[in-house]
Structure formats: C-alpha cells, structure tokens
Amino acid sequence: MPNGIWKIDKRYKGERIQESTGTCDREEAEQYLIHRLEQLRQEKVYGVRPVIQWQEAATRYLIEFQNQPSIWLTAIYLEQLDSYIGDLPLARIDDRSLAPYIKDKLQGGASNRTVNIALERVIRILNLCARKWRDDNSKPWLDTVPMIAKLDEKRASRKPYPLSWEEQSLLFAELPDHLRRMALYKVNTGCREQEVCKLRWEWEIAVPELGTSVFLIPAEFGGRREQSGVKNRDERLVVLNDVARRVIDGQRGLHPSLVFPYGNPDQFGPTAVHRMNDSAWRKARVRSATKWEEIHKTPAHPGFASIRIHDLKHTFGRRLRAAGVTEEDRKALLGHKNGSITSHYSAAELDQLIDAANKVSATDSRAPALTILKRRQG
Structure with a gap:
C-alpha cells in the first residue's frame, strides 16, 4: 500500500x-x-x-x-x-x-x-x-x-530579466572561468543554452572578405538530445561581434571538435557541458546579489537574484533594440525565423550584421545607454 x-x-x-x-x-x-x-x-x-x-x-x-x-x-x-x-x-x-x-x-x-x-x-x-x-x-x-x-x-510565469551592465559585471565575476566564457559568448550572440554547450568547430565558416568567421548551426542539431533539433527547424547563423570573437579565439586548441569543452584542456577526453544552469551558476547569482546589496545598501532586484541562463539571450536582444538595431537585423542575430535562408547571406549583409552586433559588444558602462524600467519591489 x-x-x-x-x-x-x-x-x-x-x-x-x-x-x-x-x-x-x-x-x-x-x-x-x-x-x-x-x-x-x-x-x-x-x-x-x-x-x-x-x-x-x-x-x-x-x-x-x-x-x-x-x-x-x-x-x-x-x-x-x-x-x-x-x-x-x-x-x-x-x-x-x-x-x-x-x-x-x-x-x-x-x-x-x-x-x-x-x-x-x-x-x-x-x-x-x-x-x-x-x-x-x-x-x-x-x-x-x-x-x-x-x-x-x-x-x-516569470518575465524575462535583461541584465544591466553593472549586474553583468557582478555576476560574471562570480562565475568559474569556463562558465564565464560561455556566458560572455551567449550574451554577445543571443544563442540558446545548448547552442553554446554543444557548439562545434566544424560549424565555423570563414568569411575571407571580412577577415572573420561565423558559425552556422545545422537544422538537424540535436541540442541536449539527438533529435531535439534547432528550435525553428532552420539553420542558425551565429554572427560574432568583437567580444564573441575574442572568446572564440581563446577557445582554439582546447579540443578538436568542441568549442567549449569541460575538463582538462591537455586531454581530448572531456565532453561538452551538459547545461550552463548548474550549481555553479546558481551559487554565483546568490553571491552577486549579495555583493549588489553590499554596494548599494538595498536588496538586489528579484530578477537579478534569480537570473536565468535564458535571460542572457533576452539581454542581448534588449541591448540590440536600445542601440537602434532594426527589427529585421535583430531577428537575424537572435536566430528568429523571418523567412530568410541564413546560409545565403552575402558578405555585405554579414558585415552589416556584425556591425549591428558590435553596437552591444562593450562589457561596461561605455556601451549604448540602456534604461530598463523596473517595478519597485516591496
């Protein structure tokens, strides 16, 4: 019984x-x-x-x-x-x-x-x-x-919470190095969590005309599971701004196939990170919220104290909008379906997208002003 x-x-x-x-x-x-x-x-x-x-x-x-x-x-x-x-x-x-x-x-x-x-x-x-x-x-x-x-x-449902630059600085300072790199890449590309965790070098495509490269995630990409697929069933173009480019360059040579391996970099045995939202992330957000309170003598916003991995994508999108990036370019950068075939972008179009992404590539208050209205708590 x-x-x-x-x-x-x-x-x-x-x-x-x-x-x-x-x-x-x-x-x-x-x-x-x-x-x-x-x-x-x-x-x-x-x-x-x-x-x-x-x-x-x-x-x-x-x-x-x-x-x-x-x-x-x-x-x-x-x-x-x-x-x-x-x-x-x-x-x-x-x-x-x-x-x-x-x-x-x-x-x-x-x-x-x-x-x-x-x-x-x-x-x-x-x-x-x-x-x-x-x-x-x-x-x-x-x-x-x-x-x-x-x-x-x-x-x-909890509404998305875009990070301010100060909140980002406090949070990222508390993350372990491998997770900090992944988070910095995510907040500068708008990728989904598994598009970061399972990112592969074979998806990188050089763009010689621009002296850079992009990532083209295949439509059949499985995320956590073999058959889960890219969200809108299309290829996902990932444009790299200056910050994302530096993160990627810093990962070269760590693993023959995985961009963000976890484990000993001297061995090719590590597997991909299963997820970013782990105990290290949760502990880091608690510590960063505590530091916010110590600095400002007031509790951190509940959205910051419970910041989610997916909020990094919302942060990227909100910053693009605040920087005046057009809706069409925002959709392309965020991987939203808009009728375009991502693999058919010309060099000129890619250059335009890279320029748009670079409008939010700063990592401190020197970035475009971003004012977020937040309801007062309590």
Whole structure:
C-alpha cells in the first residue's frame, strides 16, 4: 500500500490483476476490487471491452511516435507520471488522479508551464485512446476524454530579466572561468543554452572578405538530445561581434571538435557541458546579489537574484533594440525565423550584421545607454 493507496495484486481465472484502486479507504478499495472482478467476468463471458491501463497507452504512444523530435522529452514526463497513474484504468485518469502529481511537482519547484507540458501529453494520449486506438472488437480504448484543467501560466510565469551592465559585471565575476566564457559568448550572440554547450568547430565558416568567421548551426542539431533539433527547424547563423570573437579565439586548441569543452584542456577526453544552469551558476547569482546589496545598501532586484541562463539571450536582444538595431537585423542575430535562408547571406549583409552586433559588444558602462524600467519591489 505505497503512499497509503490500496493496490490490487490478484489472480482471476489465470489472469493476474495488478493495478491501483486510487483510494486510501479499505472499504472503497474492496468495492473497487469487486467491480473489477465483475468487469473481467463480463469480458470473458460476453466479450465486453477490456479495461486498459494508462501504462499500456503511454507505452504505445512512445512506440508509435518514436521518431518525433521531442519524443525523448515526452518519455521523461511519462516516466514521472507512471508512479502516479501508471496502473490506473484509462477511465480513471482525470483531475483528481492527476492532483498528487501536480502538487508534488509544484512543491518541488517546477513551474506551471512545466506541469502543463506533462498534462498536454496526458490529454494527447487520451485523445488517441478515444479517437484512434481500437481493441479487438473495434471499440475505442476510451469512451470520452475528460476535461483536464491546466494551470494558469500567465500569472505564474516569470518575465524575462535583461541584465544591466553593472549586474553583468557582478555576476560574471562570480562565475568559474569556463562558465564565464560561455556566458560572455551567449550574451554577445543571443544563442540558446545548448547552442553554446554543444557548439562545434566544424560549424565555423570563414568569411575571407571580412577577415572573420561565423558559425552556422545545422537544422538537424540535436541540442541536449539527438533529435531535439534547432528550435525553428532552420539553420542558425551565429554572427560574432568583437567580444564573441575574442572568446572564440581563446577557445582554439582546447579540443578538436568542441568549442567549449569541460575538463582538462591537455586531454581530448572531456565532453561538452551538459547545461550552463548548474550549481555553479546558481551559487554565483546568490553571491552577486549579495555583493549588489553590499554596494548599494538595498536588496538586489528579484530578477537579478534569480537570473536565468535564458535571460542572457533576452539581454542581448534588449541591448540590440536600445542601440537602434532594426527589427529585421535583430531577428537575424537572435536566430528568429523571418523567412530568410541564413546560409545565403552575402558578405555585405554579414558585415552589416556584425556591425549591428558590435553596437552591444562593450562589457561596461561605455556601451549604448540602456534604461530598463523596473517595478519597485516591496
């Protein structure tokens, strides 16, 4: 009886029943067992539709959609859900049965959006059970799909927080060297986290006319996983301003294939950094927020105290806008889909993008003035 929930483990006419009753009440659990035994009797005697458990549906989904780019992420969520609803019949998957999962995830620090991603997978699978998948008698696995409520993301979501130059200086000073280089590159290119962590030398393309180079991340790039892909399914052009160029030049010779390897630079054994948002990042932001308070005698802005890796991309975009860079050039620099084929840029167009990126290449207050209106806390 894990977590106080009664579980059935019984043999009936040669068939073993192993599933949750979904209740902590013994009397209710016994009534459910009687109900299930009667269902099995009707299945065997009258050919009534068998009861299918969530785990069977989830497994079928993973097999049928194994070629989806995001199936690895779906597998993670389904594995998390399994201990909560894995042995429940499909007809019992609803808000009530999902409530313990939602509660535990939120208490563990997950965002409303993260929980909703899991719920969306549940809804998708239940829809397939009702509309597509059939048993041996051509009956749907599920009669109707319940209305599963998702969490409010707008109220709970944290808004992007672009760094000021002083905040950047304080934060980067607290980062370990390898992470500082990656962060400096990211805030000057607007790359996504995995586009930095897994950056490869083979993606670098020389531009002799300009005496520089760019990176062209292939559309099939997998991010953390083999098939996760570039976000908009296009090649991603990465233009290097002066700061990003110096970072890249400082990485040459450290590894034959990885631009940002982690480990002993004298050995070609290190692997790519799995993610930038690690304990070193989290500890650094705490220390930098403390230093801000020591310097200014006032608490750091909550956005700075909880600064995220993705906020570096927002910082780059906000600085481009403040420097007067056109929307079209901002989209190109940030890797947003705008109908262009990135690999077809001319040298003149690349020169224009490099010039635009260099408008935010300073690392201190000498950069273009950037005023960010922030709501006073407290």
